[in-house]
Amino acid sequence: MQSELHIPVMLDEVLDALRPALGGVYWDLTLGAGGHLSAWLSQAPDSAQGYAVDGDPEAIHRCRHLSAVIAHADLRSLSVAASTWPSPNAVLADFGLSSPQVDTAVRGFSYRLDGPLDMRMDPTQGQPAAEWLEDISQDELAHCLRNYAEVKYPGRIARVIKERLPISTTAELADAVIAAVPGGPRRRAHPARKTFQAIRIAVNHEFEKIESGLSYALERLTIGGRIAAITFHSGEDRVVKQLFRRHSQARGSAFRLVNKKPIAASDDEAQKNPRARSAKLRIIERVTSSSLS
Numbered sequence: 001m002q003s004e005l006h007i008p009v010m011l012d013e014v015l016d017a018l019r020p021a022l023g024g025v026y027w028d029l030t031l032g033a034g035g036h037l038s039a040w041l042s043q044a045p046d047s048a049q050g051y052a053v054d055g056d057p058e059a060i061h062r063c064r065h066l067s068a069v070i071a072h073a074d075l076r077s078l079s080v081a082a083s084t085w086p087s088p089n090a091v092l093a094d095f096g097l098s099s100p101q102v103d104t105a106v107r108g109f110s111y112r113l114d115g116p117l118d119m120r121m122d123p124t125q126g127q128p129a130a131e132w133l134e135d136i137s138q139d140e141l142a143h144c145l146r147n148y149a150e151v152k153y154p155g156r157i158a159r160v161i162k163e164r165l166p167i168s169t170t171a172e173l174a175d176a177v178i179a180a181v182p183g184g185p186r187r188r189a190h191p192a193r194k195t196f197q198a199i200r201i202a203v204n205h206e207f208e209k210i211e212s213g214l215s216y217a218l219e220r221l222t223i224g225g226r227i228a229a230i231t232f233h234s235g236e237d238r239v240v241k242q243l244f245r246r247h248s249q250a251r252g253s254a255f256r257l258v259n260k261k262p263i264a265a266s267d268d269e270a271q272k273n274p275r276a277r278s279a280k281l282r283i284i285e286r287v288t289s290s291s292l293s
C-alpha cells in the first residue's frame with residue numbers, strides 16, 4: 001500500500017535489500033507515512049512482525065491503522081522504546097522529512113510556505129527554530145550553517161539573521177537569507193534551501209540521533225539481518241557512511257557492507273519523484289555475533 005501523502009523513496013531497492021519474503025521481524029526507525037513499512041509487510045508471510053518509531057506524533061497518529069507495533073520515540077530513545085521488541089532481521093531508516101511535514105506550513109519547515117518558524121519534528125519537545133536563533137551566537141550559527149549543510153556565505157547569512165532578530169516566520173528567515181547572499185545569477189535551488197536544512201538539523205539534533213538509533217539497531221540485529229539507510233544530503237550520508245565503515249572494517253568485524261558505494265534512485269524514479277534525486281541507500285549486514293566491531 002502506498003500513502004497518497006508521501007511516496008516511499010527507492011521502494012524496490014529497499015525491498016530487494018530487506019527481503020520481506022524471508023519474513024521475521026522488521027523495524028522501521030522512521031515510520032513517516034508508513035509506506036515502506038506497509039509495503040514490506042504486504043510482501044512478507046503472515047507470521048512476520050513489524051515495529052516502528054517516529055519522533056513526530058502526527059506520523060504515529062496517521063499510521064495507527066497499520067498492523068504493526070508503533071511507538072512515539074525519537075532515535076535517541078530507541079533503546080528504551082525497542083527494549084522489549086524482538087531483535088530484527090530487517091531494519092529501515094529513511095531519514096529527513098516526510099512530505100506531510102514539509103507541506104504543512106504550520107510545521108515551519110518550508111521556505112516556500114509561510115508559517116511559524118518551528119521546524120521541530122516533535123512539536124511537543126525542545127526549542128522551536130525561532131527561539132533557537134535567539135539563543136545561539138552569530139559564530140555558532142555560521143559554524144552550524146557551514147558544517148551541517150555546506151551553506152555558501154555562512155558568515156554573511158548568520159550576521160543578517162542575527163541583525164534581523166526576532167525572526168518568527170519562515171518567510172522572514174527566507175528573506176533574511178536572500179538579503180544576505182550576493183545577487184547576480186541565482187542558482188536553480190532556492191537561496192534559503194540549505195540554511196533551512198542546517199537549522200532544522202541543529203534544532204532536531206539529527207546527526208546525534210541518526211548515530212544513536214543506528215548504533216542500537218546494529219547491536220540488536222540478528223545474524224544475517226540487514227539495515228538499509230536512506231539519506232538525502234551529504235551531512236546525513238557522512239554519518240551513516242562512517243558508522244557503517246567503523247562497524248564493517250575492524251578486524252574480526254561482525255558486519256559487512258552489502259554495497260560498497262551507495263545506491264542511487266533510478267532515472268525513472270528521480271524524474272517522477274524529485275525527493276528521490278538526492279537519495280542514497282547504504283546497506284549493512286550482520287555476519288557473525290562477534291562483538292569485536
Ligand SMILES: C[S@@+](CC[C@H](N)C(=O)[O-])C[C@H]1O[C@@H](n2cnc3c(N)ncnc32)[C@H](O)[C@@H]1O
Binds near residue numbers: 008034096121
Ligand atoms: C522520510 S520520512 C519516512 C517516510 C517513510 N519511510 C514512508 O515510507 O512513509 C522520515 C520520518 O522520520 C522521522 N524522523 C526523522 N528523524 C528522526 C529521528 N531522529 N527520530 C525519530 N524520527 C525521526 C520524521 O519525523 C519523518 O516522519
